[in-house]
């Protein structure tokens with residue numbers, strides 16, 4: 660058993676799984692190495708997420724499509740776009756997505772949580788994280804919680820994405836404890852296409868994801884401990900070069916990232932203004 664619980668979010672664990680070196684740059688090295696410029700796709704994702712959060716903050720009678728331009732404009736993040744024309748075109752696409760999406764929602768329905776922080780402990784982890792939405796639904800055996808995650812990326816999503824998402828599974832694990840009701844269903848809502856990718860977990864599949872998260876945490880703690888004892892940080896947190904490098908905030912400071920083809924901050928939103 661570890662001496663202390665590993666305090667983490669699903670995103671922190673995911674960063675290590677993707678690339679231990681990126682984890683080190685993000686969470687271990689202090690001061691944090693300089694990051695690249697902000698990404699337009701992150702700005703877009705944040706803007707849409709906040710608009711949806713604020714839509715749910717309104718009284719039910721005000722949750723109307725007409726309020727969406729005001730909500731989106733109020734919290735629109737401007738960083739990363741090539742120019743004002745690209746930003747405007749992307750704003751319009753985001754507004755279209757939101758209008759189509761809220762047309763599928765029942766404004767009278769109150770979720771259990773919106774941008775809700777959930778937390779839970781295991782023998783190894785002190786987990787916390789912010790779920791986009793936790794729905795209050797009635798399943799075959801009565802009330803249940805459903806984890807909803809909004810996606811705004813270019814690629815479509817499948818049930819395999821929902822099944823494989825460790826973050827969604829960890830949110831479900833934590834939500835069960837917090838709301839004291841079953842939480843096995845996880846959903847990815849892809850706003851650009853309206854696709855909802857669903858997976859129904861079981862107690863066993865959630866348990867497997869928690870065990871995997873614990874193994875990752877133990878690996879991280881072992882690497883951090885070794886570095887504290889004088890081991891080479893480059894060896895303990897090796898690079899994992901691949902397709903992620905082009906999108907990595909630390910590409911310029913990482914020896915492996917320097918080999919990757921650089922992406923412009925707006926590359927991932929270029930198709931929206933074409």
Ligand code: SF4
Pocket residue numbers: 678679680681684898899900901903904905907908909910913914915916917
């Ligand atoms: S550039 Fe690639 S190898 Fe380097 S930290 Fe980022 S993801 Fe890892």
